[in-house]
Amino acid sequence: MPRVTGTYVSTTTAGEAVRAFVPHPLPPTAPPLAAEALAAANHEAEMALARLAGVSGLVPSVDWLLYGAVRKEALLTSQIEGTQATLADLFDGEAGLAVSNADDVEEVTNYIAAFRHVRERLRARDPRKSLPISVRLLREAHRLLMTGARGAGKQPGELRRTQNWIGGTRPGNAVFVPPPAQQVPDLLAALERFIHEPEPVANALPPLVRIALVHAQFETIHPFLDGNGRVGRLLIAALLEEWGLLAEPLLYPSGYLKQHQAEYYRRLSAIRTEGDWEAWVAFFLEAMAGAAAEAERSVIALASLVAADRRRLLASPKAAPASYRLFELLPTMPRLTVAQAQKSLKTSFPTANAAVNLLASLGILSELTGQKTGRVFSYQAYVELLMQ
Ligand SMILES: Nc1ncnc2c1ncn2[C@@H]1O[C@H](COP(=O)(O)OP(=O)(O)O)[C@@H](O)[C@H]1O
Numbered sequence: 001m002p003r004v005t006g007t008y009v010s011t012t013t014a015g016e017a018v019r020a021f022v023p024h025p026l027p028p029t030a031p032p033l034a035a036e037a038l039a040a041a042n043h044e045a046e047m048a049l050a051r052l053a054g055v056s057g058l059v060p061s062v063d064w065l066l067y068g069a070v071r072k073e074a075l076l077t078s079q080i081e082g083t084q085a086t087l088a089d090l091f092d093g094e095a096g097l098a099v100s101n102a103d104d105v106e107e108v109t110n111y112i113a114a115f116r117h118v119r120e121r122l123r124a125r126d127p128r129k130s131l132p133i134s135v136r137l138l139r140e141a142h143r144l145l146m147t148g149a150r151g152a153g154k155q156p157g158e159l160r161r162t163q164n165w166i167g168g169t170r171p172g173n174a175v176f177v178p179p180p181a182q183q184v185p186d187l188l189a190a191l192e193r194f195i196h197e198p199e200p201v202a203n204a205l206p207p208l209v210r211i212a213l214v215h216a217q218f219e220t221i222h223p224f225l226d227g228n229g230r231v232g233r234l235l236i237a238a239l240l241e242e243w244g245l246l247a248e249p250l251l252y253p254s255g256y257l258k259q260h261q262a263e264y265y266r267r268l269s270a271i272r273t274e275g276d277w278e279a280w281v282a283f284f285l286e287a288m289a290g291a292a293a294e295a296e297r298s299v300i301a302l303a304s305l306v307a308a309d310r311r312r313l314l315a316s317p318k319a320a321p322a323s324y325r326l327f328e329l330l331p332t333m334p335r336l337t338v339a340q341a342q343k344s345l346k347t348s349f350p351t352a353n354a355a356v357n358l359l360a361s362l363g364i365l366s367e368l369t370g371q372k373t374g375r376v377f378s379y380q381a382y383v384e385l386l387m388q
């Protein structure tokens, strides 16, 4: 007997009568989630995350790994939404260089700001600044995500007040009609309770499985006018850290979800249409394991590249203190001008210029503009590795 995961209520939207889906609160019941069948996949995913944390411990500075991983996640989660920016655009934007698709880059930098804000709130020791994972915190994240041109009409930081729908050109042919707006606050409050549920109910399920449930439930509630995918995936990242699965945000799960986007959406739908929580959780665990293995390969490749380039620099008779210091900055500043190098190194223009030129002569940096002035340099091999 298939499980029933919610009820349908009739509403009217955009002049059409539709059936909106109201999910039952978590966890799945009647029958309960078949957790034993998922135990092996859960173990594998936890293992892959632990390995990722272990491998990143081999790298001299976790900061520059985090710099890349956070930007990659920001980019990929925005690409699922349809944003056209690339990692190079993002680095250019951060370096203050001109970008052709400024609105797309803004969306990605908004995600980074929202994610940073959530982490600060969760980690803050000052009770005036600290906030647990909550509807309020997600609304703050949404407000930051929807800042600027594109988000302005999307009620930043507000739960929706109108009926929405997913897929299709109008409510009547939608793939999915989320719950009526007036039910959203209660549904979110129940989700918040599940996240903070003490033993024994929720804790009987392993944390990764609970994160899978939370993400799907959030997407099913679809509480905002837009940005639900990105806030829901930000919630994955926040819970991975909160629940001790990964101490630092080294994972970019949106890469896997983007590669398997059709299945991602299909599995979410099957929770409603077939009551199939198990297949969703299995897919999510595969996504976590796959993303962690991918991130582990990337850490090793990036660390090898930086080590090889560092050896080249060490072997150069022309290396000066500023060139070493600049080299250490490159992984968190992969696109730069001489003026920026000067500022970051807190040195004179000729010293910064010499450092940049030395790294360029060693083939570590390459100049992108071909001009004599306003030159832009890129740690190109690094950017390309990160983009893979
Ligand atoms: N069939 C579905 N059932 C539930 N959620 C879905 C379904 N299809 C897509 N989604 C979720 O909705 C998100 C898109 O909603 P949207 O509010 O536009 O978010 P964003 O603007 O961040 O992409 C997807 O990224 C996905 O997480």
Ligand SMILES: [Mg+2]
Pocket: 081, 226, 227, 228
């Ligand atoms: Mg959208």
